[in-house]
Amino acid sequence: MSRRYAVAMALLAMSLVAPMSVAPIGVAAQQFTPRGHDITLVIGAPGTSDFAEQFARWAGRWRGIAERGEIEMEVIGETESNKSDYEILRSRVSSWNDPGTTHWIVFIGHGTHREGESKFNLRGPDVRASELAKWLNVTQIDASELQRNAPMVIVNCSSSSGPFVNALSAPGRVVVTATASASEHNFARFGDYFSEAMLSLESDLDHDHEISVLEAFLRASKQTQRFYESEARIATEHALIDDNGDALGTxxxxxxxxxxxxxxxxxxxxDGQLARRIALPMGIDGQTQPLSDAQSVTRDRIEIQIETLRRRKHEMAEVTYYDEFELLMLELAQIYQAASQEQQGSREHDGGDAVTPAKASDQE
Known part of the structure; x- marks a missing residue:
């Protein structure tokens, strides 16, 4: 490890335990609009009482997530209505016109693939991947629009869901599927582990007390693999994540x-650069979200710069690389220092102790 890298990491560590003597950077709140979230939870036709119980358990976890984060959530597929679940879903997603909200669509249930089309099995008419893509108005989005619009997250926990990546992939959109292809048609357990991962401290790979889409995907994939290994069975599902718009998935x-x-x-x-920066506004393990909306946006900007710098490392002089890396790490440290001081003041006012996150994802 070089001295300059050690210095950069020390700066971040120092920010997490003691005030720094540098002037704090502003989080430029006036440049960003804090982005809210909402969740559309779609529960498909279970087929049997056993599956109904499993899907209800997964849905219960999503309710807990929404309650903890005070997030608006609409559930489709539980109550009776004079409209079909297909019509309700189409009406809901087709009406979205608020670019400042990160919309989550989570599908819990079974999937099928027939006549070249992957479907999610609803009560009544099923929804095709191509239909959902049409409702969401898949278009090419330029860079300026991506900066103005909040991203979208789609998680399909069903079998034969892989083609939803191909159909729904677009800039500014994270698509997660339980399977890598339509041929993986056996019951998928990924949705069970994904809902668990969204609430588990074990998912928090960067130790910032929030679970990103990427972290939940990685944890759920690992737990799914462990299930098949423990049962000495051949894995019949391999989850994908796509957030770069190339419709391939990883x-x-x-x-x-x-x-x-x-x-x-x-x-x-x-893939992964967008998904690692999207997390629902809730704490885990009894802790609150450490950063404000504006601080999170600024952190994301710096992390993008860090990732871009890492990709250029091979073409830069070592001293130049570490000089730039150190400056970015210092900026990042100042954000967490400010958040820590704000949290400390709040907890002292409430009579509690401050909890400071560590940001392991910034290490080489």
Missing amino acids: RAKAFRGTRVIANAKGDTDI
């Missing part, structure tokens, strides 16, 4: 921690 084995170790094809950015 499996969990391509990551080490939250950093991808495989290369994307062509000039496309690697």
